[in-house]
Amino acid sequence: MKLTFSPASPFARKVRIAAIELGLIDKIEFVPATVAPGQANDEYSRITPLKKLPVLILDHGDVILDSYVIVEYLNELGGGRLIPGYGPRRWQVKTDHSLINGMLDSMLLCRYEKMVRPQGSQWQAWQDDHWNRAWTGMARFENRPEVLNGPFDIAQIGLVCVLGYADFRFSDCGWRKAYPKLDAFHQKMLERPSVKVSVPPAA
Helix, strand or coil, X not given: CEEEXXXXXXXXXXXXXXHHHXXXXXXXXEEECCXXXXXXXXXXXXXXXCCCCCEEXXXXXXXXXXXXXXXXXXXXXXXXXXXXXXXXXXXXXXXXXXXXXXXXXHHHHHHHHHHCCCXXXXXXXXXXXXXXXXXXXXXXXXXXXXXXXXXXXXXXHHHHHHHHHHHHHCXXXXXXXHCHHHHHHHHHHCCCHHHHHXXXXXX
């Protein structure tokens, strides 16, 4: 299998962590890819018209996207427990992950608005609204001990990627001071080799 990725992508990091945890990392070839707003990449667009990272390309050529679906595929392939198979907890974990993925989407849009959109065209209120979505999402999980202290699953992986991306791209946002329980959770997660090895490179 081949996975298109960038070391800076929190979505690709999610898949890398899952692959390590499931014992599948050696079965995946990591293929660096660059995608950016306003920049054509016709070769990558032929793989996925959405031009998003990551994409998993199976040995027979089929393509799986997005990051959650890739993790779900790997979880089934590896017989893992990252996504509960049935019952109320399955739907809670999937709902938590949907919130987390939305937080990452908003953080990425903030990054693009600040760093990519031309000066004079930036919309501060729009950026503030998206940052608030991520920030209030952190507040939600600060008060969710069943997530922070529960079994290692896709929600915990996603939350690690949110906090790691906050460190990587928004290092002065102050999330650790605002959310000490998230800070303790993040420090605990960094003890896992899969989390530690996948930390984004220094910005």
